[in-house]
Amino acid sequence: QVQLVESGGGLVKPGGSLRLSCAASGFIFSDYYMTWIRQAPGKGLQWVSVVSSSGTHTNYADSVKGRFSISRDNAKHSLYLHMNSLRAEDTAVYYCARGYSGYDRAFDMWGQGTMVTVSS
């Protein structure tokens, strides 16, 4: 079954850390760019971070640069987002998404999302 399944979300205090995971199945994970996208409650989509198929190239939105780190383990078909120094404005549903046709400019498969709540 072709799917992405996120995990690791939860309630964390401001300044805290969290690691999100995304397990991929049903396709050749190592062929695809992977991206994290978030959506604050009642708000629009916001691109967060991308990693290339090999893991050597990464990029981040200005709002998370220096605090978040994206990585992948192709042997485990898994994508990760390490989040540090969390702020209230990081509260959102976090989706992992697959790059359409292997590239980084559109997303043809999304997970169900995992909720991150930053609150004291």
Place this chain on the structure above:
Amino acid sequence: QSALTQPASVSGSPGQSITISCTGTSSDIGAYDYVSWYQQHPGKAPKLMISDVSDRPSGVSDRFSGSKSGNTASLTISGLQAEDEADYYCSSYRSVSIILFGTGTKVTVL
């Protein structure tokens, strides 16, 4: 990294056509033919409807079409159906591997 501008809402009657605009700048929509459109029903993950301005992924209805002129992209839904009622988001390449999303448009089928 500001968001692309979309109308907050667009509505139409069943069978009609509607168009959603997405306005950016010469650094994003105007610079790349990498505009995509997503449909999101409440509580669901987004679904890719259009990529690379006007390409429809396999399985997407041909009632959905995309275009671009200058710094503005558009999504047209023809033969509007009840199931088309959802939020729609555009996105564009902003620079290498950086994506900008639109503000989102709520489509209502009257």
